[in-house]
Amino acid sequence: MRTAQQVNFKLKRQNNPNALPYKTTRNYSAFKSCTPSTARIGSYIADHSGEIRPCKDSKRLIADKLNMSKATVFRGLKKLDESQLIERHERALFSRINKDKYIKYPDFLPDHVFSFELEERGKTVRHKRRLLKSELDIYGIMYTWTESRWNTTPFYLTSLSMLSKISGYSVRTIQRALKVLIKCGLIRRTKDNIGTSSAHMSAYKINKHILKRISKQNGDTAANNPPTRAEVERYYSELRNAAENEAEANKKECSKDPEYKQLNTHVKQLEYKKAMAEALAERPGATDKEKQAVLELENEYRKTVERRHIRLESLGFFEEDLIPRYRCNACSDTGFDKNGKRCKCYYIHWNLIQP
Secondary structure, three states, X not given: XXXXXXXOOOOOOOOOOOOOOEEEXXXXXXXXXXXXXXXXXXXXXHHOOOOOOOEOOOHHHHHHHHOOOHHHHHXXXXXXXXXXXXXXXXXXXXXXXXXXXXXXXXXXXXXXXXXXXXXXXXXXXXXXXXXXXXXXXXXXXXXHHHHOOOOOOOEEEEOHXXXXXXXXXXXXXXXXXHHHHHHHOOEEEEEEEEOOOOOOOEEEEEOHHHHHHHHHHOOOOOOOOOOOHHHHHHHHHHHHHHHHHHHHHHHHHHHXXXXXHHHHHHHHHHHHHHHHHHHHHHXXXXXXXXXXXXXXXXXXXXXXXXXXXXHHHHOOOOHHHHOOOOOOOOOOOOOEOOOOOEOHHHHHHHOOOOO
């Protein structure tokens, strides 16, 4: 069991687009001067963060875990932030990178003429025009994020305020653009997730069928042709390299800790000794002493692995962080399954069949 004095929660700021905006900067003793509810919230964040990994739990989850109301959690986090006991950082990926790089859409989309109906002043008016720049930018943000390797869901979850910060348009302009994009059929709003979160976020899904139809109308044959072998290999190579580089970076970060490095080396030594002892115990005429040595090594190995796991958690990592997290577990980002057939993710990415 770790104590507050054994754990140092001074964290470095890092650009993690998937992290929620709270991470600890001090140990448990810093929360003693706070109110009981605020101290519980601060201790919860300290328990669920490490020296590198920030706390990723949402405010709603914190309220459920601590049996508090959301308002109490909001007030507690605000007090902790004002007292500099926790550190806030931005959630949005686009606020830290060049947004023009992540506003991309098919080349044929700006030249296509859409027909849609909108209700204006109590009357249904039929429009026939091309998309405006604001509408293309909003669609480009959703389209790029849905197709990026960071996204693990087929939809884009956002709020009006977040889109306003990313795109630079006003909330009113974004509302009009979303209404036009939905009427055109370019995006769909999921029925089970319409403003259900505390940040009034909604889920939008890209309608890829209409893109295929538009590409055919504009004579874009390249979008309908199957990808070349070089394109497929390049795509999956980038996915594998990203996952393996992330795991390798986590290993190097953990190896900086002397205690973890010593435990990890000891585990490897025990694995070798255990394999040699098992080989001796399985041979004909093995003595009871050799069989007993296998049990002793297994017991020592199990205890050492548990100690390494506890030390790894104190550093803010898990065992899964040290192995590559491939986007597709079925093919390990190779495009082919165990039987040598094309994986389902291949067809989903290249739009050859309905996902």
